[in-house]
Amino acid sequence: MELLSLSAVQLGRAIREGRTTAVEAMEAVLGRIEEKEEWLNCYITLDKEGARRRAQETQKRIEAGELRGPLAGVPMAVKDNLCTRGMRTTCGSRMLETFVPAYSADAVMGLERAGAVLVGKTNMDEFAMGSTTENSFYGPTRNPWNTDHVPGGSSGGSAAAVAARECFFALGSDTGGSVRQPAAHCGVVGMKPTYGTVSRYGLVAYASSMDQIGPLCGNVEDCGAVLEAIAGIVPESDSTYVHRKDSFQGALKRDVRGLRIGLPKDYFGEGLDEEVRNALLKAARLLEAEGAEVDEFDLGLSDYALPAYYTIAAAEASSNLERFDGIKYGYRAGNAEDDLHRMYKRTRSEGFGKEVKRRIMLGGFVLSSGYYDAYYQKALKAKALIKGAFDKAFFGYDCILGPVAPCTAPKLGESLPDPLKMYLGDVYTVAANLAGLPAISLPCGMSRAGLPIGMQLVADCFQERKLLQIAYTYEQCRG
Amino acid sequence: MQNGISDEMIEYVGILTKLELSEEEKEQAREDMGRLLSYIDKLGELDTEGVEPMCHVLPIQNVLREDVITNEDQSRELLGNAPCRRDNMFVAPRAF
C-alpha cells in the first residue's frame, strides 16, 4: 500500500482496520520530509522524535479502542501561529524565535482529541502578513509544483506540506485569503469557515475581526472531517465563537440539483488571468451539467473590499502586536537596558520584519487622532455596505463562484518589491473575511506552465454544509 | 487626499507604534504609506451617509463567564518565556 497516496480519511480508515498503523504513517511522512524538506522548507519546527512518540501512543489508544474517529493516527501539520503547548510557536518571526507557549490552541486540541498526530509547525509569512510565505524570518517556502515559484501565503508552509505529502492535512489561518490562496497555488483544498465557527483561542492574532482557522487538505472529504474536529469544541475563552451542531462530514454528497450558483461579473473582469478565467468557466459548466443553475450577476462594491480590508487589518494588527515588547516573552534587543522606550523601539524594530512594520505603521496612522474617522471609521462603514451587498447576493444565490487569485503562483522574489501590487493579489478573497462568510478554495485545473489553478466558492454565513456539498460534487464530477 | 506624508508624521507614528526607523527606512515608509493611503482613499468615493460602522460582523452579544476562580498559580511556567526575570517578576528597564 502506497501510504502517501491516501487521503487523510482513507489513511484513518486503513489504520482503524489494521491495514497499517499510525507509526507507519508517521514514518512515511518523515521519510518524505527527509527527501523534500531541504528544497521546500515547509516547516519552521519539526519534532521528529516527539512525532514518533506521539504516533506510538496514538496507535496504542487506537488499538485499545479509545480513538475511533476518522482522523485517528493521521499525521498533521499546524501553521506556526497556532500555539502548541511545549512546542515553540514563532509566527514566522524573529520576535518569537524562542517562545514556547504554556497552552495549545483550541483547534489543535480538537484535532489531538480526534487522534491526529502533530508532525511540526509550518512556515508562514511573519504574523500571517503576506501572500507568498517569503516574509518569514525562517526563509521562504517553495511551491512543490515548481520550486522557482512561491506556494502563496500566508499559510504557504501548510499548503506546500499537504501538496508535497509532508503531512496528510494541515491547519492554516485565513484573515484575507491566507488559507484559500496558498491552497489554490499548491493545488489543494483550503477552507475558511464562517467567522466564529472555529475558536480562535491560541491563534496568534493578526486582525481579530477577520482571523479564522481553516483546514488545508488533499480533498473535500478530508476538509469536512478536519472542520468537524476543530469546530465542535467548547472554547477555552473566545467571545466570538458560535457553537453549532452541524455535521460537516454528513454534507458530502454528490448533488447540486436546483442549487443556484452566481458568477459575479466584477470578479471576471480586468486583471483576471485568461487561463484562470477559462478554468473557472469550465468548472461552472460542469456544475451546470450536474443540475445547478448558473448565471452571472453584479455583486457590486468589489473594488472597495480591498482598501477596507487593509485599513481594518492594519488597525487591528497594530494593536494586537503591541504586546511584543521584550518584557514578557520573545525577543529583547540588547544594549537598550538603560531606557524603557529605547528598549521597546529596538526590540520591535529588530524583532519585526519589513512587512509587519509597514502594516503596524499604517494601522497606527489610520487610528491616530484626526484620521480615525476618515480612514478606520470609513472602512467600517464600507464593510457594512459590503456585507449588505453579500446579503443581497445570497438572497438570489446559494453560492458564489469566482477566482481565488488573479493568476497562478508568482515566482519567488517577484512580489516583494511592490507591496501594493502584492496586496492587489488578495482582491478576490478579502471580501469573505470582511463579511465573515465561509469560503472554500479547490483545484480546478492546471496552467500551461504546470501550476495549479484554484476556484473559490463562497456561501452565506453558517452555510458550510452547502459549500462542502457543492465542492464535493465538483470534485466528483471533475474526476 | 493623503499622498504627502510628512517626515513629522512618520516620526510621530514611530513614537506611537514604538518603531525606530533608519533614515533610509523612513524614506521608504513615507513612500509606501503615501501610496497605500492614496489607494485607501478610494473609499472616499463611497457614499456612507447614514451607514452605521460595522465592528462585529455577526450579531453575537453578551458572551459572559461566571465569576468563578479557575486558575491556580502557574507563574513559574508563565515566567519561563521572559527574557529577564527576578523574584518571580518580569523585569523592564526604567522609564525616564
Added chain:
Amino acid sequence: MAEKYETVIGLEVHVELATKTKIFCGCSTAFGDSPNSHTCPICLGMPGTLPMLNGRVLEYAVAAGIAMNCDISRFCRFDRKNYFYPDNPQNYQISQLYLPICRDGWVEIEFNEDPAQGVEKLSPSMKNPSLRTKKVGIHEIHMEEDAGKLVHDDGGDYTLIDYNRAGVPLIEIVSEPDMRTAQEVIAYLEKLRRILQYLGVSDCKLQEGSMRVDVNLSLRKEGTKELGIRTEMKNLGSFHAISRAIESERQRQQALLESGREVVQETRRWDEGKETSYAMRSKENARDYRYFPDPDLAPICISHGFWEKIRAAQPEFCWEKRKRYKAEYDIPEYDIDIITDSRQMAELFEATVALGSQPKKVSNWLMGETLRLLRERNLDPSDIRFTPENLAKLIALTESRTINSTVAKEVFEIMFTENADPEMYVKEQRLAMVADEETLRRTAEKVIRENPKSVQDYIRGKDRALGYLVGQTMIACGGKADPVGASRLLKELLQQEVNEA
C-alpha cells in the same frame, strides 16, 4: 486689579470591583499574595489568548449606574486604549470610550459651606447650620481593567512587574465639572464610597488603592461660563492629599493666569511628601490612545429584564435608613449617623433589634465597644464576624443581671474576636454573677469584719467609705458580684452597725 477666579473641579474615580475573579479571565483578585501568583496566559496578554467578560462585572456596573441615577446603555461595547507602558501586559487597556455602560447621572452631596471648618469635620453628623446639599452630575461610568504593579528596585535601573492586579475589574466614574471646593470633592467621594459599599460593589479603600481619584481642575474668571484649560492630578492617596493638591493646583494656576501666562493641559503627579506636583511630560507618551472597538469582545445588550432585576436588588441606602431610623427608633441622631455609615453595621443593628433587643442598648454596643475594637485592630465594619443572635444574647445577659458590665465587656471582646456564643462562654467560664443572697451576705459580713476602720468612717458619716467596701466585696467575689446588690446589702449591714453603735 486682581481678578476673582472660580475653581472648577471634575473627578475621575477608579473603583476596584469586589468580584472573585478578574474581568476577563478566571484568576483570583485576592490582594497581597506573592507576585504573579494570580496570573494566567490571558491576563498576561500572551499571544493567541482571548478575553471573556465576567458577568458579575456587568451586574456591578449597572447597579452602580442605577444608584447614581444614570441612563443605562441598552447597547455598549469595549474599546482598546493603546499605549506602551509595562504595567499593561498587552500595551493596551480594555476600556470603554465610544459607548460606556452608564451615562448622565447625578448624586446629591451634603457639604459644609464654611471652608474654615476643614476637611475632617465634614461628617454630615455635625449638626452644622451651614450644611448644604448639591447635585453633582455623573458624566459617565465605564468598565475597564486595572493594570499591574511596578516595583522599582533599589539601584533604580530596573522596574520589576507584578501582574496580580492586571485585569482586576474597575469602574471609572467620571463626574461633570460641578465641584468648586475641596469640601465638595470630599463630600462627593464620601457619597460615592457609601453608595458603592452599600451596593457591595467595592470596598472603596483609598489607602489600599481600591478607590483612586484623579482631579481635573481649571480656573475661570468669576461670572464667566466657558471652562478654562484644565490639568489632571494623579497619585492622590488620601482625602488629605486630595484637598492639599486641590489648593496647591488652584494657587499654581492662579499665579500663572495672574501673571498673564497660560495653563498647559497636562497630567501632573502629586508628591505627597513635598506637598507639590510636577508635570508628567514625555515625548514618548503622546496622548493619542488610538481607541477603537475591541474586536475580541462581543458587544453587550442590556435588556429591560436585566435592568429591572438589578434595580429591584438595590439596597436601602444610608440616607434612606437615616430617615427611617429617626422615625422608628428612639436613639440619638448621632448614633444613627454612625450606625448607618456602613451597610454591615446598619444591618447588624436592625437584625439585633429584630431579635428583641432594645435599640438604644444595641446602639450602645455598636457605638462603644464595637467601634473601639474596630479602631484598635484597624478593621472595617465589613470585618465584623459576630452575629446579631450573639449580640442579642449578650444584651439579654446584662439585662437579666446575669453578668455585670465589666464581665460583659470581657465577653464582648471574645465574641467580637471569635463570634463566641456569650451564653455558652459565661457558663463555661463561670462568669455569672454571684446572685444568691446567702453567699453575698457572708462575703459582705466578712468584709465588714476585716475593715473596721472603714466601718467607723461610714458610721461617722463618710459616705465614700461605702464605695471602698463595695469594691472589697467585688474583689472577694472575683468580680462576679452585682455591684448594685452588693451596695444595697452593705448599706443594710452597716445600718445595723450604726444602730448598734
